[in-house]
Amino acid sequence: MPLPHPLPDEIVDLIARRFRAIGEPMRIKILDRLRTGEATVADLTLGLGAGQQNVSKHLGVLADAGIVGRRREGNKVFYAIVDESVLSICETVCGTVEQQLRELHRLLAPTAQR
Amino acid sequence: MPLPHPLPDEIVDLIARRFRAIGEPMRIKILDRLRTGEATVADLTLGLGAGQQNVSKHLGVLADAGIVGRRREGNKVFYAIVDESVLSICETVCGTVEQQLRELHRLLAPTAQR
DNA sequence: ATATTCTACAACTGTTCGGTTGTTTAGTAT
DNA sequence: ATACTAAACAACCGAACAGTTGTAGAATAT
Missing domain, CATH: 1.20.5 (Single alpha-helices involved in coiled-coils or other helix-helix interfaces)
Incomplete structure (x- = not known):
């Protein structure tokens, strides 16, 4: 709560960025899937009926926003909700x-x- | 929580729409301002340093999303957070x-x- | 009535962003 | 080494959207 009330523009931008990171159907589906546990890009690609590049791109957005994190294991990359x-x-x-x-x-x- | 787990596309779209309604800097500023109570378009225009048409447009988006509501009083229209x-x-x-x-x-x- | 103020609507423009396609990098196996 | 799989990167296209300008509607005042 120690945020100043007339929010500075920087903070406002960060908040907006965060909301927009979540406000996309495919990304919501990804998060909904990740709620049950971590998954690889291939898992998500199959489960969501989307292209691999598309899923990877959305995962990148979520990762940049600090919402999900990666974990590499051999050939595969596991994603999980961090925040x-x-x-x-x-x-x-x-x-x-x-x-x-x-x-x-x-x-x-x-x-x-x- | 009675929402089905593989969320149907309609619901996902609604959720996404809601997040995107909030995920815009100007609208966050508007909401931050409305936290202290209802305000007219003119109030918001002055306080946010934006054009009247711009503010009105964003208020329309927030109203469509059911986040804010209008109340007309004579010449002015007061907006307030509903949700x-x-x-x-x-x-x-x-x-x-x-x-x-x-x-x-x-x-x-x-x-x-x- | 006319003028003024406050708000909403419409059209235009530039940018952002999602989705696809193609390519590239990293890891594993043979 | 080559071949194969998994994931990420880059470039393009089209749709959606934010912001501006101009205008129209509604309420009040003179």
Whole structure:
């Protein structure tokens, strides 16, 4: 909490960068997969139905943001979530999204209400 | 937490959209300002040193995402944070960013260590 | 009514960024 | 050494987006 209130631009940029690192569908899927434990690029490529280069690129973004870390073992590179705080953040957002979805269904399904 | 684990694409998109709504410097500044209470577009324009149209546009994005809400009073439109969860999220991220900054300073200031 | 103030909308521009393709590096096996 | 696998790097293309400019709508004042 010792952050100054009129946040300096540097800090603001860092925060924005962090949010944008997470705010991409493929990267969210990667994080969702990594929640169950570390995985190699090949694992993620198969599980997500994306190209290897694409997955590798997104992993690079997440690694640069300090959210995931690499561990080399022989031929393969294992990725794992390093910053555990993203999990709690995602849970919070998921909760809000759930609530929004419920509202949407309530609004978009008037047939069941009349 | 009743969200299915292999998250469906729709949900993933919603989550990503939400993160991207926050992941922009100007919008973070707006939210930081709104933390102290509601404000008009003119207030924000003055306080943030940005154009009125620009501020209004960003407020529109935040409103579409359901993060802020409007309240009209005569000539002016007051904006306020509606989704309180973004505050806790921002605090978490700020904490992580702080930690990163401390690490950076430790790494980039070796003169004081030798 | 007209003028003024505050806000939102529309069109344009430059940049950013995601995805694909092709290539390259690192490690292992034969 | 060559051959093979795994992962990363580089270049391109197209879509999305932030910021500016100009304008339009809504409320108040004269």
